Amino acid sequence: MIFKNIYKTLSTPEKSGRRIGLFRTLCAIFGGLIVAYLGMTLLVFLIPTEASKSITIPLMLNTLAWAAIALWISISPTKWIALLRSVIPSFIFAIAITFAYYGSK
């Protein structure tokens, strides 16, 4: 019942786009950071050279990715979507990193 209520509050679209609100801000800052960081860590594994060479690119793009994803999360239509946008990619990247970590030599 509580979860249903929370879901309902979060998924109801606001009447105006003029307020961003604390929930979206937190999702954007921390969710954006986690998504960007995990994504960039995954990118090190995906670039087909040794980590010492491929890490330069993710290192450079890390902050840009954070900014871009934070923007993407902060403009979501509802709070629920903002939450999903920060949680789902994080999970996907985390699982992919686990595979890459144990899968690569």
Add this chain to the structure above:
Amino acid sequence: MKETTIFLKQRLQRVHVAAGITFSLVMYLAVFFGIFAILLPYIQVWEKPSRHIEYMDVTKIDYATMIDPVISDPNFPTNNIQITLPGYQHDPILKVSHQFVEPVYFDPNTKEQINNEGDQSQLAKFLNHMHYGRPLKTFGYLIFGFVAVGGLFLIIGGLILVIMIKYNNNAKKPISRFSKLHRKILTWVFPPFIIITLTGALMNIGYTASAPMTYLVSKGETHRIFDLTSPILFPPIQNVEKQNISADMLPIGELIQKASTINPAIDFQKITLINWKDISAQVKIEGYNPYMPFLNGISNKPSITLSAVDGSLIRQHKVMDKHWSGLFFDSMYFLHFLFGVDTFTRLLIATIMSVSAFGLGFGVLLWLEKKAKKFPRNIPFYHWMAKLSLSVIIGVLPATALLFAMQWTLPFDLKDRFIWQEGIFFVSWLATFTWSLYRINSYQAAKEFLKLAGVLFILSPIFHYINSDFSLIQLWYQGLVQIVSVDIGLMIFGILLLIVGFRLPQKNNEIQKFWSKDL
């Protein structure tokens, strides 16, 4: 229009405004002091009496008479001695240094050791530190780093806004004028701006934050990013076995000439002496290739390694020999560091950055004008953010001007000279904040700050002339062009500030007219 697109545009605008006003002032400071950091090589020559010496051609210098006494000292290490050549970062001195000993400085004209001012003269260094928050240590790094990320956020969001929303460019109210200038300027300067902000964010918070990533991708071997990257980016000099047979060395000038016939494209900056005075001795001569900008200069330094006994070529590193990750690293950092580039490029980037400082300023003005619009015109607009912005954006000018004026007025043997200079700078900057709170009319305060800054900037080359005993003409005839140009630059900057200070309107109806004029 569909409701979702309206909401999307509203949100984009709202996050841009909220983040923009939060980050604007620190962003402005980073850009403002960054402009001085771009001009750092000239300022650091201008500020020191010991640097008022002529530039010498690096191949014509008699290195042995300067270096031999230094390295014949049994306490001075003989391996991996670094010689920084005159002209590197526009510094006319020759520096002999080693990782483990105090560096020694020479005037290559007289071949005499010079008295380096060291910590007594730190003007250029301080301006550079202000650029990335160093006076506040870790806290400052973090603040400036997060502001850089905020800057990236704003650039991306702003570009999307410019694409999505049709703005009216023809309205002639101050508010639309500010909006237009803010948009136009930052849309034009965004390509260099985004790269510079990106590398700035990396240096301030990226490296610190990279520990978990490094730990993961190295499978727990290390959490220090430099353990991973430095063998690729900054490979150590290969160890050469010492034979313990002493031998005569070729003159360094001759070795430089040999190196420049092997690769004439390189501007040589630094020489490393390996096993000096031994039969196995080598010199590694490295520099910057100005024909390949963006690909070398930071981690990638083209070099030539010669035998110091017979001058034969041992190893050569060309620009394109670097691994692509190093080339990528250099191409991103190039615009931020501008190591080894010529004066024209430096001035060009400094101009672009000054223009973007205006872009940021107009953003703040737009926000304030929107706040002021809610009140009737006959009520003076008094807002804490307006006063803070006034003292940060305009008030920093007289404080910096004072910093320059003090450089040649405080005696060089004053104890803790730099603490005085720095302290007076911060106190006077704070004073501009109290002054802006005191003056109800912000335009009046701005005019006063600009005039004061103008006068102080004009005075600083005059103080330089009085206390260094070098007049402009004398400097010019002695070939000290860098110092002359700093003097002239300060003078012109001061005059510009004075002109703006006098031209800015002060009365309310004049202000409206001023911003509605055709630009």
